[in-house]
Amino acid sequence: RKRIRAAQGIPLPGSAEWLVPPGGLEEDLPALDIGRDWFDVLAAAVTLCGGETPDLFRRETRPATEERRDERGQWRGVATPGVNDVSEWLGWGGMVPPAEGNAVLELRSAALRPEALPPEAASAPCWRVHSTAQEDAAPTFDADTRPSLFVLCGFLGSGKTTLLNAIIERQRARERCVGVIQNEIGATGVDERLVGDAAPVLAMDEGCVCCTISGNLRAGVRELMARANPEVLILETTGLANPMNLRIELEGLRELARLAAVVTVLDSLHGEALLAESELGREQVRGADVVVLSKCNLASPGQRLGLQAAAKALNPAARLCESGAEALPPELLPLFDAAGASQGPLRRMPGAHVSHADEGFSAVRLFLPRPVPRADLLLLARTCPGSPFRVKGILNTLEDGPILLQGVGDECTVEPFAGAAGEAAGEAPAFIVCIGRELDRQALLAHWANAGAVEEPPAAG
Template identity: 35%
Template sequence: MQTDHIFPPSRLVPQAADLLRLVQNALVRACMDTRFKRLVGWRGFAVCPEPIGAATLRLTGRPGIYGIVPDGCDADGEIGFARFGLHYFPLVGEPLFESLSPAAAVLIAAPEFRARVRNFPAHPELIGPFAIGVLTVGFGRHKDVLSLTLETCEHHRVVSVAGLRAADGAVVVPPGGVEQDVPARALAEDLLDVLACAVTACVGEPPRLLHADSAPADEIVREADGGWHARRCDDNRRLLRTIAWGEVGTLDLDHLRLDGATATETWTAATGAPPPATVAAALWWRTHALDALLAEGAHPEAADRRPSLIVLCGFLGSGKTTLVNQVIEHHRNHDQFVAVIQNEIGAESVDAHLVEESDSVESLDEGCICCTLAGSLAKGAQRLIDRYHPERIVLETTGLANPMNLVDELATLSDLVRLDVMVTVVDADNVLAALATSAVAREQIRGGDVLVLNKCDLVDAAALAAVRGHLRALNDRAPILETCFARIHPALLLGDVDDLPDAAPVADPAADVAAHVAPALACCGGAHHAGAADHHHEHHHEHDHHDHTAREHHPGSHRDGGDGEGAAGHARHDHRADGFVAIRLPQPPGLSRDALFERLAGSPGRAFRIKGIVDLVDGPGPEALQCVGARRELAPLPSVYEGAPFLIFIGQDLDRAALTAHWLPAVAPARDERVPVRA
């Protein structure tokens, strides 16, 4: 078993701090391969200031934030063990919110909730209500065995004897009704599976032992006076699940037993028996052989090694470098790496010194990349890929570059990068003068897939309307995203669907929640009760540390405070407040290439980005669809795709019903039909 990736090779015997950092080390090492991150849906983590081993984590498919915090460590035996409490902090908009108690909802509605989640170990009021289980990490003294053990229950349920009523007498929870019912097992096992994938990838071999116990579980009964007690229930189970690698014969299975277990199952590789059918398809059997796993074609989203390329244009002084720093911050908070190619006319780059990750900036100076430096882009991209293996590359062109002149060269880079989007940053205060005197300024706007209209705070409403009119006259297909201080959520530019809501957001989610739950909370005594009942609560919050700060590099600039207003009093710009959503629909069957493009042209709403995997009747098979502004692209997938084709629409104030009516009626197939029309 290889342990050098997760344990200091110079240290002979594991210490407590090593056990506490083992999970984080495994994730960091495994995620150095971007294919692993895409495969398991890893979206990053942030280390909490203290204690050692505490962190917040995010997974694709779970809108909320996971929290992990140490809860004891013993490194003195032949096998050392570290225990961690697992927590999940949901978002207001996800369906899980309906399963929460009113007291939990009030905690989430507090304005300071997001800031507290970032450092949740320092806030005891968050530890109990959001708990979903306990993770125990075991590591052999001789570095020969490693285990992950999850203890949780199917549901964290609270029953209210007296029920809950609102101030107007409306019944919120009927007497004897369920106040809270959170699917703790599903939440905790999602995280365990990703951690197990990371361990397999790091130790270089699959697990050699699986063990599972289950026993009857309790539910919490809350009395009318606020007291509580536990009672046995028939439809809930306590569960213990262990996955182990290496010399598993040294593990004491008694240590892995669940008290009161009524069912148990143990599998070891030494018996030669096949793994249990319930986990036979788990990814953590095979992440040590990632090349072979991805070559089978079952996970095309993870197989492409190429970084995406974002081309950032804009006239002199429009705010491009500020936007670059926004993109860098977005990736940092998602545990991702972005590299930058900066082109500046002059013998030495100035803007490169303004980029926060300046060591990963490739400067192409002494000329303009769209003319005198044509051909240098491929070399610069290759150097960054070889050195940093970035997940995205941002090309920030000189303020005088014409994006139209880059199109041919970008087409030659398809083996190195995937062209994602061309963004043009526009200075609202100076753009009309630039358009009147510069053909390049006009071409930059014509060439943009997305127009970021910056510095809107410097012009009045009439001037802003005039600017919009000029932009629309030059480019009537690209969306116009208006902002100040280049504060635009990078997910809107990058097509990161997981950072966008799937339905129209509430204007003020916190206020909406508080208005509904505060009266009910008052009826049950006001404050959230402490004690064991708190360990049966799950909750929601809005996006945590993934709302980002704008960094201006000119006099008079300010930084957003992160949760509210910036130092200069400017409210944080958040894509949800602008009505941006992502909607996924199945691709209609029997769709031809011409029919697809016709439907794209007439698609309702303000979808400025459409992506997905389509299977056209006159196509070669499943293809990747990318539409940004007026640019549309169909590209072959790097491996076999066997899932259902789909479309994702990202835009502002999109109407799901209108999109469904436009896309889902049956489409007449092309003559060379390969797929029958479905009724």
């Protein structure tokens, strides 16, 4: 240990108490243990690169002094029983270290057996990495080539795809390939078109990955890995997916990918109402390793604090972070940037877990074969019968050409749509998807008939 003793002590300013009593230790640092951690990593790297374990271990000891500060504030070294400098040598390829003191222990080649080493030295990883001499040698530093798998959950319109695009942009800047599996409850997907060519995307539409198309995820991961060999995989679930129902699916992916984390996005504007009304929304929070409160720049301080408290009450163990104008919270950077260790399968929770069908959620898709005035589209989206929770689509306007329309509750926005990768703007059939509880398909069809909506896509050509 590195020790500094204050002979006169160190008083606590403005108090009769002592910060360090006279003759007490001002510093007592476990220098050997701290240095050993660094030394073990360096030695393991040499073994890993050289492909062989050390053939020399040598430990030397020398008397050392304890530093003391006298009453004049001057330093002096005082020989103290039990205080020593300890040096350790490891050698590869027959190297011979210089003698600097009294060798307490020196082992070479055949005599260099783990049981002959001091316990703290025998446990170092340099003795096991790339060791083929023993069949039971532990592969401590074996490379795990499986991609990290992140599951991105969150209720309808919470901002999952916005966060996804920010993650992809960050990883592309670091020259890391991200593969995306996007699942949407509607038969025609919108979200995969929003990623464009930023990352290889596999769309899994026609149902929810945790129930109606359960069993397809493994095949999807295999396809995406064969196509792009990504370092990071992100499964963006439908807004109605319950991560608690994904446990069996994810456990079946162990040989293909390692589960890094389940990230749930929670809308700060509507989150409190969602958690109060929907067991599905609550399950999305309970099943998360990380909960991201989105749109915090638009929420009031009361909304943010209330949602934080509600999320913590449901899942005290989850990491909580906020996003606003910047979609990717700084706290998430280490999680996605590092090839972190697997979190393992989703935590087991007793009892049955709710699905979107249990709460009456469904999706209705309609096609709009002709361009419509932009103002008419906005009015139709905001006045849908049955008050769908989510309205989204890619539509053609008379004024602006193709647009992306997205609505959550009473909010509705449009923006120009340039087309997905390999698809010219306006090339695919224009469509609208409404998602909500107990939706009346015929009522929605009659409502959107004012814009020429039909149930089947128009014939090509």
